[in-house]
Amino acid sequence: MWQKYCLRPLSQLQIRSVHSSLCVVKTEEEFKVLEGLSLTIPCHYEPQYASHVKYWCQGRTKEFCTTLARTDDTSSDKVSIFDDPAQQVFTVTMKNLKEGDSGWYICGVEIGDMWKADDITFTNIKVIHGMSVLHSSVSGEEGSSVTVECLYSERYRESEKKWCRSGDWSSCLLTGSEGSYEDTSVAISDDRTGAFTITLKKLQMRDTGWYLCSAGQQQIAVHVQVTPQATTAVSMTFPPAPQQSVVYLPPPKAITKDSWSSDGHMLEPILVCSSLMLLVGLAILGRKLWKLHKVDPVLRQVKDIKARFNEYPGDVGDLQSATVVFINKDSQDVY
Missing domain, CATH: 2.60.40.10 (Immunoglobulins)
Structure with a gap:
């Protein structure tokens, strides 16, 4: 969590020099790190301190802390400091930490005024093994x-x-x-x-x-x-349905006098043949009807003769003296 107070622990001299109750430099209250590893500490500040010198020192009070790094000086192999005014933060990196490096440290912004104390905040670093x-x-x-x-x-x-x-x-x-x-x-x-x-x-x-x-x-x-492994939905892609093709049929041509004349030479033979076939058919039908009309009287006479023979009471032998009269030549065939 962020420090609630800018100065902690406080000395009597620092209490007298506090000009505001607001924290203008902030960092985490405590850091833990394994022995032999590195640690980076971010120290945030207010916009008005963007051009000021920042520093990192070890100790419980400002007056008796040992400065380890400053933004206006060259960093050492063990401790480095970097200021980012755009983000309003400076970071301190400590490498290859030992248990002896455990203790209180200060993030500080140098004010440069003898009547105004530096703005600082404290953090506690614990180097542990395990x-x-x-x-x-x-x-x-x-x-x-x-x-x-x-x-x-x-x-x-x-x-x-x-x-x-x-x-x-x-x-x-x-x-x-x-x-x-x-x-x-x-x-x-x-x-x-x-x-x-x-x-x-x-x-x-x-x-x-x-x-x-x-x-x-x-x-x-x-x-x-x-x-569980996510199941992948299988998407089935079907081919597009074939579009029905529409055949364009031109409208029928109107029959005109010219078109009739141009095709008339083909229709004439057809009409003549049809007429002849009709006449022949009528002639054949008429002949058959005439024959039927001619034969019907003869058939009736033959039936009458057969009926009389059936009614004749005499012996069959008497029929030898019976006379058969043929009406015409065609009736012989019928009898």
């Missing part, structure tokens, strides 16, 4: 990979690093003398400078759970969450 982790919880999709970065202090650089499933020490994987380990599902790499990374490959749902990063006797817990 372990930390960059992210205490990581997640990845089934089938993908995730990486865990475990940090350790300087005294554990040469210690063996381990990655274990919490509650199952038989599952521990060790880096060995080469500082690395790898199989089909896990890869461990130790840079021997303060961090080792664990990459979990081809994640499966059963990999979800708590794990431990270990260096020497130090360890820290990390949670791994595996999420």
